[in-house]
Amino acid sequence: MSKYWSQITKSIEPYVCGEQPKDRKYIKINTNENPYPPAPRVLEIIKESANGDLRLYPDPNCGELREVIANYYDLNKNQVFIGNGSDEVLAFSFLAFFNSNDYIIFPEISYSFYPVYAKLYNIDYKLARLDKEFSIEVNDLMSKDGGVVIPNPNAPTGRYMDVDSIKKILDYNLEKVVIIDEAYIDFGGTSVVNLIKNYPNLLVIQTLSKSRSLAGMRVGFALGQEHLIDGLNRIKNSFNSYTIDRIAAAAGAEAIKDEEYFKECVSRVISTREKVAMQLESLGFNVIPSKANFIFVTHPSYTANVLFTKLKGKNVLVRYFNKDRIDNYLRISIGSEEEMDFFIDRIKEVLDEIKNN
Amino acid sequence: MSKYWSQITKSIEPYVCGEQPKDRKYIKINTNENPYPPAPRVLEIIKESANGDLRLYPDPNCGELREVIANYYDLNKNQVFIGNGSDEVLAFSFLAFFNSNDYIIFPEISYSFYPVYAKLYNIDYKLARLDKEFSIEVNDLMSKDGGVVIPNPNAPTGRYMDVDSIKKILDYNLEKVVIIDEAYIDFGGTSVVNLIKNYPNLLVIQTLSKSRSLAGMRVGFALGQEHLIDGLNRIKNSFNSYTIDRIAAAAGAEAIKDEEYFKECVSRVISTREKVAMQLESLGFNVIPSKANFIFVTHPSYTANVLFTKLKGKNVLVRYFNKDRIDNYLRISIGSEEEMDFFIDRIKEVLDEIKNN
Known part of the structure; x- marks a missing residue:
């Protein structure tokens, strides 16, 4: 804290945005970006x-x-x-x-x-x-x-x-x-x-x-x-x-x-979302019904923070909020079909690794 | 004023920026833009x-x-x-x-x-x-x-x-x-x-x-x-x-x-500024010494507001501030050599027109 700061600067609690890693090796499904390029x-x-x-x-x-x-x-x-x-x-x-x-x-x-x-x-x-x-x-x-x-x-x-x-x-x-x-x-x-x-x-x-x-x-x-x-x-x-x-x-x-391009991108994201939601449910996750380009999920047997860290180790970046009531949830942005297939494969591996430990 | 506005919205006095005309017919020397394109x-x-x-x-x-x-x-x-x-x-x-x-x-x-x-x-x-x-x-x-x-x-x-x-x-x-x-x-x-x-x-x-x-x-x-x-x-x-x-x-x-391109543009603007300042002084203007890409000028015999309006009529847009102490001044951004030649020709015409009226 600096003596030159105003009262407001001292008292605010700035927002922390999702990671924007520069190395680009990640499947980046942490900040709700669209997987498809602009029109x-x-x-x-x-x-x-x-x-x-x-x-x-x-x-x-x-x-x-x-x-x-x-x-x-x-x-x-x-x-x-x-x-x-x-x-x-x-x-x-x-x-x-x-x-x-x-x-x-x-x-x-x-x-x-x-x-x-x-x-x-x-x-x-x-x-x-x-x-x-x-x-x-x-x-x-x-x-x-x-x-x-x-x-x-x-x-x-x-x-x-x-x-x-x-x-x-x-x-x-x-x-x-x-x-x-x-x-x-x-x-x-x-x-x-x-x-x-x-x-x-x-x-x-x-x-x-x-x-x-x-x-x-x-x-x-x-x-x-x-x-x-x-x-x-x-x-x-x-x-x-x-x-x-x-x-x-x-x-x-x-x-x-x-409008046509927009509708096509949106409908692809929606259909990927529904597919991923089903896949996660079949892995035992509870998936909150979503009308967004992300899903919010929790698992009765696995801790969200652990899943987050292990996924990151496998080059998959999702969002974890260490906050009351939602600290056992992950927010997963909907990427392309391929990215989400990769994500599902990795999460299966993670669940297996934890189970066998 | 709307009842939905906050106290702050009701009390502020928004800034008014220089005109950004869309027709583009003007010699636009009113918002201190650089006459040269980016590098x-x-x-x-x-x-x-x-x-x-x-x-x-x-x-x-x-x-x-x-x-x-x-x-x-x-x-x-x-x-x-x-x-x-x-x-x-x-x-x-x-x-x-x-x-x-x-x-x-x-x-x-x-x-x-x-x-x-x-x-x-x-x-x-x-x-x-x-x-x-x-x-x-x-x-x-x-x-x-x-x-x-x-x-x-x-x-x-x-x-x-x-x-x-x-x-x-x-x-x-x-x-x-x-x-x-x-x-x-x-x-x-x-x-x-x-x-x-x-x-x-x-x-x-x-x-x-x-x-x-x-x-x-x-x-x-x-x-x-x-x-x-x-x-x-x-x-x-x-x-x-x-x-x-x-x-x-x-x-x-x-x-x-x-850096090279930057230095060249800046030195051209400076040399045009010095030339225009001299030209205006020879027309009887008082030119405040400037280290910026604009000059601030007043004339003992001609009203700034009138000059502003007449220049606009001749497709030259300069800046006039209707404010205490500076309401008889014009702020003139330094354009390209050609633009400033055009400007000087127009201001000569304006002075002549007023004189002959």
């Missing part, structure tokens, strides 16, 4: 954008990208906000809509960045309970206090909440912003984006990092009525006028436009 | 990076880029922090090192984003005075209060402060962080980066947007002793783990490596 046109537009115009600032309002996303979701351009990954959009949203003296609510097990944002901006929070199988207790989200944040599907559990439950939460919290973090919605859930016209308190946040295979380019976005988007713009323009570079904006637009 | 290898590496790896998250710590910058400045890697443009680095720095109950100090005329950050984070500030010709009163920066921020050269004046004056400020404020914002230092000033080893309170902030022709890619950085860089990392990792995309990181590294 071909994305790579082409990047090459085309490598020109002298990079000396110029980007469009601070990401006009073209906002238009493409608005078209895709049948919204208008002013209902779309672009940020540097959904993490930045979330960070801006906490500051834009939540006050430090009201309690906000999010599930007790959810994206571990939420409490970090709350701490950064000195926002108090309460945790909504989850049942034994990690379903969210909807009644706990009826708060009327400072606002609500729900990842749907939830992370790291993969659990999906249906549209009717979200409607109930929106109705109950009409005076406060309800953020639905749909980072993983494309892998089998139904977005609540159609509710935006009826709910002035609904902010939907999505990302191109997962279903659009663009984690490397940092593009996320928020969808909501114009007054909410205006609030986000006020925060952004008090922080950094240009958070999206020229190439990210161009690549993002192409990623949204190629 | 050839920058464009090449971008093309090479347009591949399937974009599905993967970038290195959250920008290891390679930090190493290249550390080498360039003879620092170690842990003395370098990378952000999404120097604006993001500044925003993080305000939060990392300044407290809301202490007054920070910056010049009364300086980068207009500073008071915006202060407002965003509820940090009080005092303004150091400038003399008639916009030189900063060094004694006003001897505060021992909450910290100091100095753009050097200053913007939008272009005024440069020598290393000895900065040393005095650093010595006086040893217990508080002094940020030297060197966005424009490469255009003729001397960086204080060599003082880092002696001053635990010194944070130097630079950008690739100006002298490296990469405004479109959003890369800025901070240099300082490790404990300051650690503080910035704590804030960043409480906000967004990955603020630099894969392509920006790769492009940034190449931009630093090509």
